[in-house]
Amino acid sequence: MKSEALVKQIKKPFSWVGAGILLFVFVIACEPLVYDFDSTEDAVSYQAQKISALPATADTLTIMTWNIRFGAGRLPWFGDACGERVILTENEVKTNLRRIADEINEIQPDILFLQEVDVQSKRTAYIDEMQWLLDHTDLNYGAFASIWHAQFIPSDGLGRMNLGTAILSRWPLKNMERIALPLRSDQDALTQMFYLRRCIVKARVEIPEADKIYAVGVHTAAFSTDDTKRKHIQRFFKELNELDDAGIWFVAGGDLNTLPPGSDSTDFCMEDACGGESFHHAGDKPFHKEGSDYSNERGWLDDLYGRYNSAVPFYDYSFNQSAYFTHTTNHPDGFWSRKLDYLFSNSYFLYKSDLTHQEAMGCSDHAPVSVKWRVPR
Secondary structure, eight states: OOOTTHHHHHHHHOOOOHHHHHHHHHOOOOOOOOOOOOOOEEEEEEEEESOOOOOOOEEEEEEEEEEEEGGGTTTTTOOOTTOOOOOOOHHHHHHHHHHHHHHHHHHSEEEEEEEEEESSSGGGGOOBHHHHHHHTOOOEEEEEEEEEEEEEEOOOOOOEEEEEEEEESSEEEEEEEEOOOOOSSSHHHHHHHOOOOOEEEEEEEEOOOOOOEEEEEEEOSOOOOSSSSHHHHHHHHHHHHHHHHHTOOOEEEEEEEOOOOTTTOBOHHHHOOOTTTOOOTTTTTSOTTTTOOOOGGGTHHHHHHHHHHSSHHHHHHSSSSGGGGOOOOOTTTOOOOOOOOOOOOOSSSSSOOEEEEETTTEEEEBEEEEEEEEEEO
């Protein structure tokens, strides 16, 4: 989740000098200014420099999902949490990545869904975070799918950007795909040109002596005021249904940017408001803070919960909701306020094996979620 501040920055009109520079870059560059994608194309393959030893067989796996906030930790970045920082130092990024890697190594996932991973972006010192995490954990293989890829983002010096959604695995990944999701329809053409192009990332996990198994990751829209987020969730559900209908086992997860059915609180505008912002009063435009009001999204996850197994069963969540919260906009030390992160499967998770790692406070604005999964055979 990111605040609408970034969108407002992108919407600022260009100066003639700025426009000229952009045109010059566009004309002379060997690559496009902003990358577009086909409806389906290959995801980018990664491999650790040193392959960790693999067990001969696997009966039970640890599955995990985590939005790592591009290695920014809880720093007050300008695009969320009322911050002002734009560019992070190499030391800051590597310090935060080390915290993330330490948490991953503690949990020891076999398949890990990641959201908000930067690859050679200016804001994160051009570090390839995919490669860095593979080289500092016991995970061996990765599939990366960009959701925001541009040579230059015209917003407060952001510059080059390549942000994506990923799958990391102990075992080799095959048939890696990037599946495009619909663009927002509530933006002007200029904003949409430089805005995120979200996707599903999908790969077959090559586990010895196991049936065909796929991993499917997603990071849906956060700030759309139209029905884009719902379309993303529905497309994710459709992808899972196609696997299930074909008799293929899957684990799936990611940041769905919406709440579980039956959540006690659905409007976080006041909690998320920055200094000087006003919401819920007559004359406020917008009346709700973008990305903070989920009141009209009740039931959007009903189909996923109804057809597939959830790492956190609905009844467990309903009895103790705060124990499963995974997100906060309050930095640098605010506690978790809502659940946005999920794991699903058409096979069984081990009962009571799920963990919402709320102890990982300093690593990101999202907490990781993990669960044990019995490998179907």
